[in-house]
Amino acid sequence: MRRRRMRTLLLSLVVLLTSTACAGWGGSVGGGGANSINVLMVNNPQMVDLQRLTAEHFTKATGITVNFTVLPENDVRDKISQEFSSQAGQYDVASLSNFEIPIYARSGWIAPMDPYIAADPAFDQADILPPMTESLKGPDGQIYGQPFYGESSFLMYRADVLQAAGITMPEQPTWQQVADIAARLDGVQPGMAGICLRGQPGWGQVFAPLTTVVNTFGGTWFTIDWQAGVNSPEFTKAVQFYVDLVREHGEAGAPQAGFTECLNNMVQGNAAMWYDATSAAGSLEAADSPVRGKIGYAPAPVVETDSSGWLYAWSWGIQAASEKKDAAWKFVSWASSKEYEQLVGEQVGWSDVPAGKRASTYENPQYVAEAGAFAEQTKHAIETADPRNPGVQPRPAIGIQFVGIPEFPDLGTQVSQEVSSAIAGLVTVDQALDRGQQLADDVAERYRSRAEGNS
Structure with a gap:
């Protein structure tokens, strides 16, 4: 209950920051110089956990500052649509669902991830559940998104x-x-x-x-x-x-x-x-x-x-106009990784792991111990x-x-x-x-x- 109250307070802080045109803990959008990226995402609880953990773990390990802009679902969909259709390049990464990603890929608004996947075997694309991978492909057969968490x-x-x-x-x-x-x-x-x-x-x-x-x-x-x-x-x-x-x-x-x-x-x-x-x-x-x-x-x-x-997944897409795609991929691959799931389990709680995307999640005894009543059925x-x-x-x-x-x-x-x-x-x-x-x-x-x- 204490953890839930803390997450509620964090979510309230996020909403307050975004309503005053601030991009969260990372500073104003566009700030931070070359070694930073701007992420536009929905204000779901799992994303609040991500925000809280990013500076201490991702930024500390990579030196890449992440400037978050966080909005309610309807608002963030409108803003992402406006931003990516105009290809303004203000945001490097956005939270998109498997509904938008094939459409955005067809329009040329997001970048294919296949080259990054091929160069980053540690990400382990084969561990992503196949229907998730399939739902995040474009008409050319390339992968344009990585799931953060998914559901059926x-x-x-x-x-x-x-x-x-x-x-x-x-x-x-x-x-x-x-x-x-x-x-x-x-x-x-x-x-x-x-x-x-x-x-x-x-x-x-x-x-x-x-x-x-x-x-x-x-x-x-x-x-x-x-x-x-x-x-x-x-x-x-x-x-x-x-x-x-x-x-x-x-x-x-x-x-x-x-x-x-x-x-x-x-x-x-x-x-x-x-x-x-x-x-x-x-x-x-x-x-x-x-x-x-x-x-x-x-x-x-x-x-x-x-x-x-x-089949539904909140996922990450990289804007085609982004000039920081390499840094954007580092963030996306970390946020969708086994390593990040382990981090959430240890730092937040295993019931809060953004699951529903990787086969290995359902082989993790710590996760199964917490979610055993429904884990196998979900998978x-x-x-x-x-x-x-x-x-x-x-x-x-x-x-x-x-x-x-x-x-x-x-x-x-x-x-x-x-x-x-x-x-x-x-x-x-x-x-x-x-x-x-x-x-x-x-x-x-x-x-x-x-x-x-x-x-």
Whole structure:
């Protein structure tokens, strides 16, 4: 608890510094001379740990000063987009997800890392989990990002509640089996819903889990030849299933429920199951969690595919316009290294290690001792994720819980508003997806036109 309070204070300090146009402990952006780099990154707790450890360990070892600018997620995405699209060169490194990196690589905004990887065998690229590496490649097949930490998705459930009800969770559950279990557990304890599923609007909220459901039901946002499929029979069946499940056996206030709300429901005993990010397990198994030791973990439910977990990673990209790429790589390779994970484990705590990216993490006995309840399941979920072929048909862009095109955040968010309305009972699923189809077809038309123009 003391460590958590300290991290909260550090995070507050970071926000205060960035709100007053200061770049954190490294000084003002652009300062420090030739032997310094500027890093623009999201204000997640793992990044706060990184800031605190950098000067004492990385700078002391390399002589490279790191000037951090830290912002909330929405703000940092906007600032990174503006900075990298203009190629101003003010920032050398930025925290990017596996959604942005292939797009930025295609646009020539970030530098390929293959030459540095080849010259730095100690980094051990082969230790990075293959789906992570694949999701951070550009269209030319080169690697353009290194993961800081990653996640997939799986089904979390109250093992004690299932046992008391005489229910055994299948090793690889189908969505129908999950729905049947949710029906049996709904109300089995006072105030306990059968399942919690995100319903909050947003391409990264409801459509994070829902797009994986669409994939395994046989649907897709776009076919390989850029035909919109939002109101296709498969897409419709998946969304209807999801909406019915959360309306009939899900949490109260589902249209406004996102990751945080479902996490709170599980911790407080208000949900028997939850399908969401593997990163949630750390909170469920925290020392002060009322449900610690009571949670079981199963792979993401499937229908027509062998697996259906998503893939997400906060990663590092080096701006193409940077004049300090060598120093930038030294920072990136350190921040994504085994050495850094060991440092966090020893200095901060093994439950705080930025995991989900390296195979060796899951062979580290110190980490496994802390995260043994979910470590192997997390690794399996990431290893079985396929960002290029997440469904039953070829896709025109990389991505599992998203479509890797610049238009998707706006498209996904608009369609998600319709789906949330369906969860609230304000429109039917057919009405929601018919509207979504029009929006998706507008996007698809642009890509069809480009393909015709290039033919």
